[in-house]
Amino acid sequence: MGSHAKAWLVEDESAREMLDRVLTERPFLLLPPLHRVPLRVGNVVELVGPSSSSKTHILIQAAITCILPKLWKGVSYGGLGHSAMFIDLDCRFDVLRFSELLNHRIMEAANGSSSKVGCHQKDSEAQFERMKPYNEELFALCMKRFLYIRCYDSSEFLATLKTLHYRLQKEREVHGVNVHLLLIDSIGAFHWVDRGSSSFPLECDNRKSWHLQNVSEAVVQEIRRLLLVHPMLVMATKAVVLGNKYSTNELTWNYRKWSAVDNPYSRNITSSDQQLPYREYMPAAWQSFVTHRILVRATDDDLVNGEHQNNSIYLLKWLLPPLNSLDKFTVRDTGVFILS
Amino acid sequence: MEWNCWKMLKGINMSFLLEFKGLICCSEMGPSSSGKTQVCLRTASNVARNHMVLYLDTGNSFSPQRIAYFLGKTISPSSAQAKNQFLQKVMSNISCHSVFDIFAMFDVLHQLESYLRCQDGRGGFQMRLLIVDSISSLISPVLGSSSTLGRALMTSAGYLLKKLAHQHNLAVLIINHTVGGEGGSSKPALGDSWKCIPHSRLFLSCDRGSNTYNVSILRHPSMASGKAARFVI
Numbered sequence: 001m002g003s004h005a006k007a008w009l010v011e012d013e014s015a016r017e018m019l020d021r022v023l024t025e026r027p028f029l030l031l032p033p034l035h036r037v038p039l040r041v042g043n044v045v046e047l048v049g050p051s052s053s054s055k056t057h058i059l060i061q062a063a064i065t066c067i068l069p070k071l072w073k074g075v076s077y078g079g080l081g082h083s084a085m086f087i088d089l090d091c092r093f094d095v096l097r098f099s100e101l102l103n104h105r106i107m108e109a110a111n112g113s114s115s116k117v118g119c120h121q122k123d124s125e126a127q128f129e130r131m132k133p134y135n136e137e138l139f140a141l142c143m144k145r146f147l148y149i150r151c152y153d154s155s156e157f158l159a160t161l162k163t164l165h166y167r168l169q170k171e172r173e174v175h176g177v178n179v180h181l182l183l184i185d186s187i188g189a190f191h192w193v194d195r196g197s198s199s200f201p202l203e204c205d206n207r208k209s210w211h212l213q214n215v216s217e218a219v220v221q222e223i224r225r226l227l228l229v230h231p232m233l234v235m236a237t238k239a240v241v242l243g244n245k246y247s248t249n250e251l252t253w254n255y256r257k258w259s260a261v262d263n264p265y266s267r268n269i270t271s272s273d274q275q276l277p278y279r280e281y282m283p284a285a286w287q288s289f290v291t292h293r294i295l296v297r298a299t300d301d302d303l304v305n306g307e308h309q310n311n312s313i314y315l316l317k318w319l320l321p322p323l324n325s326l327d328k329f330t331v332r333d334t335g336v337f338i339l340s
Numbered sequence: 341m342e343w344n345c346w347k348m349l350k351g352i353n354m355s356f357l358l359e360f361k362g363l364i365c366c367s368e369m370g371p372s373s374s375g376k377t378q379v380c381l382r383t384a385s386n387v388a389r390n391h392m393v394l395y396l397d398t399g400n401s402f403s404p405q406r407i408a409y410f411l412g413k414t415i416s417p418s419s420a421q422a423k424n425q426f427l428q429k430v431m432s433n434i435s436c437h438s439v440f441d442i443f444a445m446f447d448v449l450h451q452l453e454s455y456l457r458c459q460d461g462r463g464g465f466q467m468r469l470l471i472v473d474s475i476s477s478l479i480s481p482v483l484g485s486s487s488t489l490g491r492a493l494m495t496s497a498g499y500l501l502k503k504l505a506h507q508h509n510l511a512v513l514i515i516n517h518t519v520g521g522e523g524g525s526s527k528p529a530l531g532d533s534w535k536c537i538p539h540s541r542l543f544l545s546c547d548r549g550s551n552t553y554n555v556s557i558l559r560h561p562s563m564a565s566g567k568a569a570r571f572v573i
Contacts, residue, residue, distance in 0.1 A: 051535035052559045091502045092539050094561035152503050192533065193499075196492025241532045312565065 029080075029233065031062045033316050033329040033338050034294065041180065041231040044223075044289055046187070048238050048278065049296040054314050054331050055237040056093070058296070059086070059183045061336045062235060064102050066181045067145040068109075072138055077109045082180035083145040083171060085164070085232075089157060090186040091150055102142055104334045106135050145177060154190045154215050161222035168230050182223075184236040188282055190215075216283040223289070236290075240278035242297060276319070293320035313339065375546050375553045376515045377401045378573050380471050383513060385410040388433040391468035394452065395436040396445060398477045402436045433465060442478045442493055449500050456508040467510065470501070474515035476529040483530070491533055498537035514538060535559075 013021070028038035039045060047055045063086060068079025086093070147167075151157040168179050194212045223234060277295065280287065295317045316327040328339040384393045385407045395402055411430055415423065439445045456467060472478075479497070482490040505512045516534070521527035528534070528541070535541070541558040556568035 051532065052565065090536065091499070091506065092561065094539070097562040100562065150506070152499050186536065189536075190495070192488060192491040192495045195488045239536045 029065075031065055033058065033327055033336050034062075035338075036318060036323060036325065036327070037292065037321060039233055039292065041233050042227060043291045044234045044236070045292040045294065046236050046238055046290045047294050047296060048240050048319070050242050050298075051239055053296045053298045054336070055239075055296060056090075056185055057331050057336060059185060059235055059237060060098055060101060062181060063098075063146060063183060064105055064142075064335065067102075067142045068105065069138075069141075075110055077106070080180055082177050083147060083175065084181040084183060085147045085168070085179050086149070086183045086185070087157070087160060088148065088150045088185050089189040090237075091152065093148070093150075093185065095148075098146075099139075099143070100333065101335055103135075103139060106138055106142075108334050110135060145175065147171065147179070154194055154210075157190070158215070158218055158222065161219065161226065164222075164226055165229055168226075179230055179232055182226075182232045182234045184234070186239055187219075187236040187286065188238045188240075191281060213283045213285065217285040220285045220289045238282065240281075242278050290320070293318075295319050372517075375573060376544055377473055378406075379544065379553075380473050380513060380515065381406050382410055382573060384434055384469065384471060385430070387469045388430045390465075391433065392465045393434045393469045393471065394467060395434060396448060396470070396472045397436055397438050398440060398472075398474055400438065401473060404431065407431065407434065439478065442482055442497060445472070445478055445497065446500070449497075449504065453500075453504060453508075456504070460508065467508070469513065470504065470510050471513045472501075472515065474517060476515075476517045479530055479534075494530065494534060495537070498534070502537070 028040055030038055034045070047058060049055050063084040065078070066080050066082050066084040068077040069081040070077065070079060149160055151160055172178055191212070194210070194215050197210055226232075227234070297315055299313050299315055301313045311330045311332060313328055313330050316329060317323075318325075330337050330339060380395070381403065384395055387393050388407075408427055408431070411427060412423070415426055437448050439448055452467075452470075459466070475497070479490070479494045482493055484490055501512050501514070504510055517529045518526040519529045538559075540560040543556050543558050545554045546552070547554070551572050552570050553573065554568060554570050557565050559565055
């Protein structure tokens with residue numbers, strides 16, 4: 001009896017050992033263009049922006065970084081080697097574009113490594129041809145790690161979330177890798193439909209009525225439960241309408257508004273009169289669940305890329321935690337490319 | 341399943357080809373008389389050679405004579421009887437329904453869904469194209485600023501079209517109008533909530549006094565927006 005009680009007091013590991021373990025198992029992610037703030041599992045990142053501001057591209061970039069392996073057959077790809085789960089509520093995902101971006105990343109990494117050795121032009125081409133069957137094998141391996149689900153309304157979304165635990169467990173048994181990333185394309189996709197259907201009462205009294213708030217609370221509850229068992233980084237996009245004063249000229253972005261939140265202690269006081277550049281429509285349950293928020297939008301400027309077509313330039317601003325910097329990036333065939 | 345709808349638009353001199361995969365909803369918008377219905381009729385006539393087309397007409401703008409004209413231009417001169425047979429075969433592939441309000445459209449789309457569910461797997465002509473001309477005249481009457489029901493109907497209509505496109509390999513072509521925005525510029529009708537629904541959006545305009553039309557990309561999953569081309573019908 002005494003030895004059992006003593007066994008409780010013996011420590012499992014020191015603090016340093018625990019920190020080492022946690023940092024290797026749950027590393028900080030620095031995904032361009034979200035490289036300013038390191039992200040970890042358990043964070044909920046919301047990408048906010050008007051329509052067609054490359055939010056889905058940022059999600060795809062994160063997914064590709066997640067599913068690529070760190071090192072494969074001697075070539076470093078710089079990925080995480082985990083699975084990624086994409087829940088498509090917008091139903092606009094273009095799998096061909098995704099595979100194009102993945103292929104370009106794989107080829108870029110393969111070419112990068114061969115050029116480091118310092119081969120001649122002919123040698124590198126021959127090496128590329130030799131690498132081609134490897135690339136297809138790697139491509140197939142990566143695509144197997146990308147899980148995709150499409151939902152056409154809120155009830156399908158809730159059903160998906162409730163059964164996701166078993167699906168992820170099965171994937172873990174089959175592939176041996178954990179799911180590290182949960183991507184939700186357009187969390188506000190069913191906002192209007194749910195708002196409209198709240199005027200229709202359900203017949204039975206003991207069930208909760210289908211209100212926007214109830215649906216949102218249920219979604220948040222299910223994701224929280226999922227995160228307990230499968231620690232993941234959650235990234236969601238949200239389409240908003242920007243106010244008129246935020247025109248495409250970036251000089252009109254008013255830095256004076258954000259200076260009040262430089263002091264972290266005053267953040268709670270000023271957050272209520274902090275003027276967001278868009279109208280927030282998600283219920284409070286989701287708003288309090290989000291830990292990081294980023295605003296992206298397109299500018300009218302184009303990046304003239306030589307003989308290639310013009311690529312639009314996008315602006316990125318961190319709203320939570322509020323940073324004073326504006327990042328510029330553009331979308332190319334290899335993915336998102338930061339300009340400044 | 342992948343098939344190229346716009347590649348079949350021979351005779352329209354476009355400097356680049358837009359590929360419609362079997363799953364994509366495309367929304368075309370433009371001011372009045374910018375050739376939107378003409379493009380729809382042209383597309384319908386080309387696709388109807390090998391597949392079935394469903395044309396939902398909201399403004400009585402469907403014209404069988406125009407389709408016959410497009411078809412007549414492309415077939416080689418042969419006997420009148422062979423020509424007639426060809427025309428009959430192709431025209432029977434196009435079915436046109438007049439819908440004048442959004443609930444009628446929902447009705448037709450649900451019937452189409454159950455029809456396609458039975459039809460999948462059987463051989464013969466498959467439905468491959470759904471044209472809605474024009475969705476703004478169906479949705480604008482229900483869109484009011486106070487009630488949310490209008491926007492809920494619009495989103496549900498959009499999702500139903502996307503579901504049909506994805507589950508039954510349809511290409512959906514939707515016509516939208518433009519309205520005046522601030523500063524005199526024109527912006528697409530149905531507001532910002534509609535912007536999130538179609539996969540790709542094209543802007544059509546017409547040069548005054550000539551037969552040339554301009555089309556530019558506003559949104560596309562894999563092509564940069566802003567690309568433009570000119571064509572004649």
